[in-house]
Amino acid sequence: MSAGVVIAGGGLSAQRCAETLRQGGYGGAVRIASIEEHAPYDRPPLSKALLAGTKTLDEIAFRPAEWHGEEDVELLLGDGAAGLDLDRRKLMLESGAALDYEHLVIATGSRARQLPGGDRYENVHTLRTLDDAVRLRGVLKPGKRLVVLGAGLIGQEVAATAMGHGAEVTLIEAESLPLARALHPELAQWLVDLQREEGVEVKLGTRVTELIGEGDRLEALLLDDGSRVELDEMLVAIGVIPNNDWLPDEVGLLTLRPDIHGAGDVAGGDHWELAAHQGKAAAHAILGQEPAQVPFTGWWSDVHGVRLQGLGQPAANDEIVFEGNPAERDFHAVVSRDGVPVAALAVGRPREIPRLRKLLAEHSSTPSAKEAA
Numbered sequence: 001m002s003a004g005v006v007i008a009g010g011g012l013s014a015q016r017c018a019e020t021l022r023q024g025g026y027g028g029a030v031r032i033a034s035i036e037e038h039a040p041y042d043r044p045p046l047s048k049a050l051l052a053g054t055k056t057l058d059e060i061a062f063r064p065a066e067w068h069g070e071e072d073v074e075l076l077l078g079d080g081a082a083g084l085d086l087d088r089r090k091l092m093l094e095s096g097a098a099l100d101y102e103h104l105v106i107a108t109g110s111r112a113r114q115l116p117g118g119d120r121y122e123n124v125h126t127l128r129t130l131d132d133a134v135r136l137r138g139v140l141k142p143g144k145r146l147v148v149l150g151a152g153l154i155g156q157e158v159a160a161t162a163m164g165h166g167a168e169v170t171l172i173e174a175e176s177l178p179l180a181r182a183l184h185p186e187l188a189q190w191l192v193d194l195q196r197e198e199g200v201e202v203k204l205g206t207r208v209t210e211l212i213g214e215g216d217r218l219e220a221l222l223l224d225d226g227s228r229v230e231l232d233e234m235l236v237a238i239g240v241i242p243n244n245d246w247l248p249d250e251v252g253l254l255t256l257r258p259d260i261h262g263a264g265d266v267a268g269g270d271h272w273e274l275a276a277h278q279g280k281a282a283a284h285a286i287l288g289q290e291p292a293q294v295p296f297t298g299w300w301s302d303v304h305g306v307r308l309q310g311l312g313q314p315a316a317n318d319e320i321v322f323e324g325n326p327a328e329r330d331f332h333a334v335v336s337r338d339g340v341p342v343a344a345l346a347v348g349r350p351r352e353i354p355r356l357r358k359l360l361a362e363h364s365s366t367p368s369a370k371e372a373a
């Protein structure tokens with residue numbers, strides 16, 4: 001068999017790429033090399049249903065255990081990509097093994113950014129993998145004081161899910177409003193109000209100045225407003241770093257090579273829909289097929305039982321028009337710039353999304369998003 005396709009990384013983009021190759025009739029070898037010990041699984045439930053305990057590990061796997069064997073997709077687990085020989089077309093793994101490839105798909109995602117000094121403490125967590133989620137779930141107990149540092153989507157979701165475990169939650173955010181890139185200020189304020197209504201203590205515009213610990217346990221934070229926050233556990237959710245440090249310096253040129261394809265969060269994305277699309281697109285390129293049109297991708301989140309969905313990137317000065325009832329957590333909003341719709345958000349209204357996506361795509365300056373509408 002030929003050297004075929006090697007996929008570095010074993011998450012959503014990797015899985016979508018492998019599936020699309022087989023669906024498209026690709027007959028060569030397909031190998032997924034992942035640093036994790038688990039077959040590809042879905043990450044969004046890690047801060048929602050899996051963390052809440054309403055979904056099991058098996059339920060978040062993308063495919064049943066036998067799928068990869070049946071489809072002849074080889075899983076090389078627990079051995080990360082460590083280097084690349086572009087001229088000899090070899091992917092080097094941490095174990096020292098080298099995999100020959102005809103096409104390499106780079107889909108190593110990103111990792112959670114840690115707070116400097118935070119990794120000294122066993123009760124300071126980050127959340128990116130299944131193992132992280134299982135560890136965090138194990139410490140969320142009634143009455144436990146959880147600090148969530150960072151009020152991005154993952155921080156918002158964990159704060160909500162932890163309340164469901166009976167924890168006392170403090171959400172701390174350095175900016176005066178969270179999620180500036182995803183939410184218009186009025187919507188960001190609505191989300192802060194929602195967290196507070198549900199009993200989460202939200203501290204905005206506040207930075208950590210000191211970590212106070214005893215041995216391997218963090219006990220309190222000092223904040224720049226002079227306050228001290230006592231805690232039992234802390235989740236650091238202050239953003240991600242792409243897992244591209246194993247790539248050679250020519251990384252920026254890689255996409256110019258026909259045998260190298262980048263997909264998902266490592267390629268600059270940070271949402272599920274985009275990673276899924278790019279994994280498929282890499283497969284289409286390998287199959288020599290027309291690349292699928294880039295749809296107007298968006299994100300979703302579940303916070304206190306409410307489904308939030310967003311499309312586009314609003315800016316603070318954009319005009320926003322609401323329809324529905326924010327107080328009842330049932331509304332959508334269209335955000336316009338110079339009279340042109342550029343972003344939208346739906347709360348508790350998943351059925352609005354196809355229409356809003358079409359509206360935005362029709363006004364998009366990206367030709368392929370327009371065509372995909």
Ligand SMILES: Cc1cc2nc3c(=O)[nH]c(=O)nc-3n(C[C@H](O)[C@H](O)[C@H](O)COP(=O)(O)OP(=O)(O)OC[C@H]3O[C@@H](n4cnc5c(N)ncnc54)[C@H](O)[C@@H]3O)c2cc1C
Pocket residue numbers: 008009010011012013014033034035036042043044045046047079080081082107108109110127128129154243246263264265266269270271272273275298299300301302
């Ligand atoms: C807790 C959480 C909740 C989320 N919720 C939402 C949501 O509600 N909505 C939404 O739109 N998006 C959500 N996302 C984002 C979404 O899950 C990601 O955009 C998506 O998983 C990206 O897919 P990917 O394949 O690029 O990366 P990943 O899914 O991260 O997969 C990359 C894989 O590569 C592995 N890897 C890393 N380094 C190496 C290496 N050197 N060699 C080999 N393998 C390596 C990683 O361990 C991982 O298994 C969430 C993410 C997290 C972490």
